[in-house]
Amino acid sequence: MLFLLQDGITNGAIYALLGLALVLVFAVTRVILIPQGEFVTYGALTYATLASGQVPGTARLAVAMGILALGFDLYAGRRSLRPAWIGRALATNILLPAAILVLTSSLADRQTPVAIDIALSLLIVGTIGLFLYRIAFAPIAHTSVLVLLIAAVGCHLALQGIGLVFFGAEGQRGPALSNAAFTIDPLRFTGQSIAVYAVTLALIAVLWLFFGFTLYGKALRATAVNRLGARLVGIRTGLSGQIAFLLAAVIGAISGILIVPITTLYYDTGFLIGLKGFVAAIIGGLVSYPLTAVAALLVGCVEAFSSFYASNFKEVIVFALIIPVLLLRSLATPAVEEEKD
Amino acid sequence: MGQRWPVLLFALAMAAVPFIPGMPPFWIVLLDNIGLSALVAMGLVLLTGVGGLTSFGQAAFCGFGAYATAVLSTTYGLSPWLTLPLSLLVSGVFAVALGLVTVRLSGHYLPLGTIAWGLGLFYLFSKLEFLGRNDGISGIPPLAILSLNMIDPGAIYFAIWTAVILCAWLTMNLLDSRTGRAIRALRRGHVAAEAFGVHPPRTKLLVFIYAAVLAGLSGWLYAHFQRAVNPTPFGAQAGIEYLFVAVVGGAGYVWGGVLGAAIVVVLKEVLQDYLPYVFHGEGQLETIVFGMMLVLLLQLAPSGVWPWLTARLPTRPNRKAVEASSALPVRKKAAPIDDVVLQVDHASKRFGGLIAVNDVTFDVGTREIVALIGPNGAGKSTTFNLITGILPASSGAISVLGERLHRMTPQAITKLGIARTFQHVKLVADMTVLENVAIGAHLRGHAGALASLFRLDRTDEAKLLGEAARQIERVGLSAQADTLAGNLSLGQQRIVEIARALCADPMLLLLDEPAAGLRQLEKQQLATLLRALRDGGMSVLLVEHDMGFVMGLADRIVVLDFGVRIAEGTPEKIRNNPEVIRAYLGAVT
Numbered sequence: 011m012l013f014l015l016q017d018g019i020t021n022g023a024i025y026a027l028l029g030l031a032l033v034l035v036f037a038v039t040r041v042i043l044i045p046q047g048e049f050v051t052y053g054a055l056t057y058a059t060l061a062s063g064q065v066p067g068t069a070r071l072a073v074a075m076g077i078l079a080l081g082f083d084l085y086a087g088r089r090s091l092r093p094a095w096i097g098r099a100l101a102t103n104i105l106l107p108a109a110i111l112v113l114t115s116s117l118a119d120r121q122t123p124v125a126i127d128i129a130l131s132l133l134i135v136g137t138i139g140l141f142l143y144r145i146a147f148a149p150i151a152h153t154s155v156l157v158l159l160i161a162a163v164g165c166h167l168a169l170q171g172i173g174l175v176f177f178g179a180e181g182q183r184g185p186a187l188s189n190a191a192f193t194i195d196p197l198r199f200t201g202q203s204i205a206v207y208a209v210t211l212a213l214i215a216v217l218w219l220f221f222g223f224t225l226y227g228k229a230l231r232a233t234a235v236n237r238l239g240a241r242l243v244g245i246r247t248g249l250s251g252q253i254a255f256l257l258a259a260v261i262g263a264i265s266g267i268l269i270v271p272i273t274t275l276y277y278d279t280g281f282l283i284g285l286k287g288f289v290a291a292i293i294g295g296l297v298s299y300p301l302t303a304v305a306a307l308l309v310g311c312v313e314a315f316s317s318f319y320a321s322n323f324k325e326v327i328v329f330a331l332i333i334p335v336l337l338l339r340s341l342a343t344p345a346v347e348e349e350k351d
Numbered sequence: 352m353g354q355r356w357p358v359l360l361f362a363l364a365m366a367a368v369p370f371i372p373g374m375p376p377f378w379i380v381l382l383d384n385i386g387l388s389a390l391v392a393m394g395l396v397l398l399t400g401v402g403g404l405t406s407f408g409q410a411a412f413c414g415f416g417a418y419a420t421a422v423l424s425t426t427y428g429l430s431p432w433l434t435l436p437l438s439l440l441v442s443g444v445f446a447v448a449l450g451l452v453t454v455r456l457s458g459h460y461l462p463l464g465t466i467a468w469g470l471g472l473f474y475l476f477s478k479l480e481f482l483g484r485n486d487g488i489s490g491i492p493p494l495a496i497l498s499l500n501m502i503d504p505g506a507i508y509f510a511i512w513t514a515v516i517l518c519a520w521l522t523m524n525l526l527d528s529r530t531g532r533a534i535r536a537l538r539r540g541h542v543a544a545e546a547f548g549v550h551p552p553r554t555k556l557l558v559f560i561y562a563a564v565l566a567g568l569s570g571w572l573y574a575h576f577q578r579a580v581n582p583t584p585f586g587a588q589a590g591i592e593y594l595f596v597a598v599v600g601g602a603g604y605v606w607g608g609v610l611g612a613a614i615v616v617v618l619k620e621v622l623q624d625y626l627p628y629v630f631h632g633e634g635q636l637e638t639i640v641f642g643m644m645l646v647l648l649l650q651l652a653p654s655g656v657w658p659w660l661t662a663r664l665p666t667r668p669n670r671k672a673v674e675a676s677s678a679l680p681v682r683k684k685a686a687p688i689d690d691v692v693l694q695v696d697h698a699s700k701r702f703g704g705l706i707a708v709n710d711v712t713f714d715v716g717t718r719e720i721v722a723l724i725g726p727n728g729a730g731k732s733t734t735f736n737l738i739t740g741i742l743p744a745s746s747g748a749i750s751v752l753g754e755r756l757h758r759m760t761p762q763a764i765t766k767l768g769i770a771r772t773f774q775h776v777k778l779v780a781d782m783t784v785l786e787n788v789a790i791g792a793h794l795r796g797h798a799g800a801l802a803s804l805f806r807l808d809r810t811d812e813a814k815l816l817g818e819a820a821r822q823i824e825r826v827g828l829s830a831q832a833d834t835l836a837g838n839l840s841l842g843q844q845r846i847v848e849i850a851r852a853l854c855a856d857p858m859l860l861l862l863d864e865p866a867a868g869l870r871q872l873e874k875q876q877l878a879t880l881l882r883a884l885r886d887g888g889m890s891v892l893l894v895e896h897d898m899g900f901v902m903g904l905a906d907r908i909v910v911l912d913f914g915v916r917i918a919e920g921t922p923e924k925i926r927n928n929p930e931v932i933r934a935y936l937g938a939v940t
Contacts (some may be wrong), residue, residue, distance in 0.1 A: 013449060055862075102619070149650045156462065157649055157653060162643075163645070164646040165642060165646060166642065167639070168638070168641070169644070285470065287893060288463070292463060322478040323475075323478060325470065329471035330468075332467040336456050336463065342637075
């Protein structure tokens with residue numbers, strides 16, 4: 011029993027991280043981030059590839075997306091091309107990913123410490139997140155939640171397919187962050203699972219501090235509440251979207267790096283993990299961070315117990331969990347008139 | 352109708368395709384797949400494009416249809432023709448169950464809910480013993496007519512495309528009917544549709560079931576075409592792909608579904624054939640291109656290929672023939688005696704600590720125009736919402752001809768003979784004026800969805816449209832009857848709302864700022880119309896800011912300020928009332 015609970019909490023902590031990222035992105039951009047799972051896979055497999063001494067394809071993907079993003083930037087700003095502005099666009103879209111690629115290639119075949127591999131993975135996936143927003147969502151940021159959702163599904167399909175090209179169909183595992191382990195009868199704690207708890211708690215605290223006490227955090231929250239109002243007081247809402255995606259990508263990648271030493275990850279594993287983060291985020295109503303974290307722990311535990319007692323129907327049970335929650339939510343919030351379309 | 356000829360031509364062309372000499376059999380297989388996909392997409396067009404309910408779970412309904420016939424025809428040895436109604440029934444029953452849970456979800460919860468049960472059902476298909484787990488069920492008998500077994504793709508081609516064209520015809524019939532107008536009104540919010548008697552949850556469930564049954568039919572055909580089923584084609588990925596098909600083709604158009612299916616199936620085939628040569632890669636390269644194209648499409652042409660295509664064809668004015676001869680039964684008008692139609696008795700409405708309407712009492716008599724005026728925030732629109740049942744009163748009573756409207760739905764109140772217009776115009780922008788106005792007569796028609804599918808609703812429909820045309824003529828917009836409502840000026844849209852309200856055959860007309868946005872001449876015409884209505888036996892209660900308009904028109908005026916009635920009387924009395932002057936111009940000390 012206890013070990014199931016422990017298992018559930020470890021998984022739940024990961025789902026909590028993903029759920030938080032989903033809430034964050036939805037609150038700021040109204041995008042329901044289906045490709046969150048791909049950030050997990052990319053983070054995990056980039057890390058594993060780096061650890062095995064190769065250059066991951068994601069570094070090249072970041073460069074390609076940067077070039078595309080530059081194209082979007084230039085097209086959007088074609089009426090007012092100032093040298094300083096072009097310089098900045100070049101720096102973020104071309105120089106940044108190129109520098110990361112060069113750095114990755116030069117460090118890949120050497121025996122680098124785990125920390126450097128992790129840092130590189132986060133950099134790579136973070137820039138991918140940044141550019142994903144610029145390319146896929148910024149041009150349609152004003153449209154309905156539904157259009158954004160369908161676009162998110164499109165991104166998921168593309169990124170998952172690219173993941174298969176880069177990482178192949180075989181699963182990978184990465185090196186553990188620490189090999190320490192100790193036992194408190196009857197439970198055995200590995201360094202990895204401790205790391206999972208610690209990182210989750212730390213990230214939740216950081217997010218709370220960021221949104222509660224920094225100007226950028228407050229700007230993001232303002233964008234979430236009223237996009238037009240935020241623009242009128244001088245918040246660059248496009249930038250808010252990019253920051254939200256950057257954060258989500260980094261959080262996704264951290265989750266991936268945390269679990270890749272525990273379970274074998276395949277190019278399409280992320281989708282399922284992401285969806286479970288979703289179940290949690292939806293229970294939290296896509297607005298509440300603490301509720302999402304609690305719900306994620308619940309999802310983890312339900313999963314652990316159902317995989318023990320009814321392993322065949324594990325996924326069925328987890329996804330069926332969402333229906334009564336959705337029903338309660340939409341009954342609790344009276345249907346308001348939706349004029350937007 | 353002019354719409355029928357292209358369908359017939361298309362059907363003949365499709366029937367001729369297999370007889371073209373030298374037609375590669377592989378193309379026929381492709382056409383089979385297009386047909387199967389088009390059936391599901393057509394359901395999605397109705398559900399998502401027209402009804403505004405996004406579903407990622409349609410593949411699961413294909414699964415119900417396919418698995419139902421697979422089990423029944425292998426394990427129980429039933430004939431495939433016998434399993435057809437059973438397959439559709441299974442899809443339909445599950446649609447009722449899932450629909451009851453799902454369609455109540457609002458906004459973005461709905462598509463998320465469909466993803467969730469879509470995934471759950473996929474895992475269920477792949478884990479259940481009697482469905483053959485991951486291996487599925489094989490050895491399904493082919494369709495057969497007498498001794499003709501439809502084993503080869505060329506034979507089942509006819510079954511598939513008969514189904515596609517039949518379903519397209521049925522779907523078009525459905526959209527062009529009383530129920531169809533209710534479905535099309537769903538997407539633009541509920542309040543207006545509800546005010547004229549449309550029952551949104553029931554209508555949504557109906558569309559949901561219809562789409563599921565179409566998917567079930569596709570699944571049934573698929574099972575007998577492949578003669579084996581396994582869980583993969585019914586998973587979340589497939590569900591996403593069906594939505595993609597509908598969006599590509601044009602989610603608002605029946606033929607957009609068919610076109611989208613053709614584009615996607617052919618594209619997928621081409622990509623699968625050529626991408627590996629270009630990139631030397633392995634696996635799902637086509638999904639990458641697919642995903643990217645979906646994103647690109649949303650940025651460039653969010654309404655799909657079909658409308659883009661039809662906009663480039665020579666347009667034929669699609670005028671609806673309306674017979675004015677057949678008429679609807681008319682409500683008996685109240686006798687022209689000094690009687691009270693509407694009585695508002697000490698009504699209050701509190702929103703938390705805010706009292707929007709505070710102990711307001713007034714009445715409206717027969718053949719009387721009463722104006723409700725007051726500064727912004729005085730509680731005028733809230734009073735309207737209390738009368739029409741959109742908001743429940745916190746205390747007090749509202750009654751119509753002596754009958755209390757306690758906890759009555761807006762639909763029931765409309766039936767009693769109260770019809771309204773809205774301060775913010777609520778018309779369906781992509782429907783014609785005639786169709787918009789016909790929604791007003793929704794409760795006076797009787798034809799249901801089944802009748803309209805098979806065109807048995809035509810006499811009922813002719814009466815509704817005839818009534819709509821008459822009311823449009825009455826308000827003087829006959830020239831615009833076939834224009835899309837969204838293309839009219841704001842003032843004209845307000846007049847259309849009045850025509851829609853008149854279509855409900857009310858005895859009391861509630862008008863929320865009818866003169867706003869009207870030009871001087873239009874205002875005069877409106878006043879003439881309202882006087883004529885009054886003299887014809889109707890009562891009118893209107894909220895209006897245009898004092899010149901109100902003073903010249905109203906028989907009696909009720910003035911609200913901060914939710915309280917501060918004055919009541921003839922325009923002459925109100926004009927000189929010191930309370931009213933203070934409320935509008937501030938305290939004069």
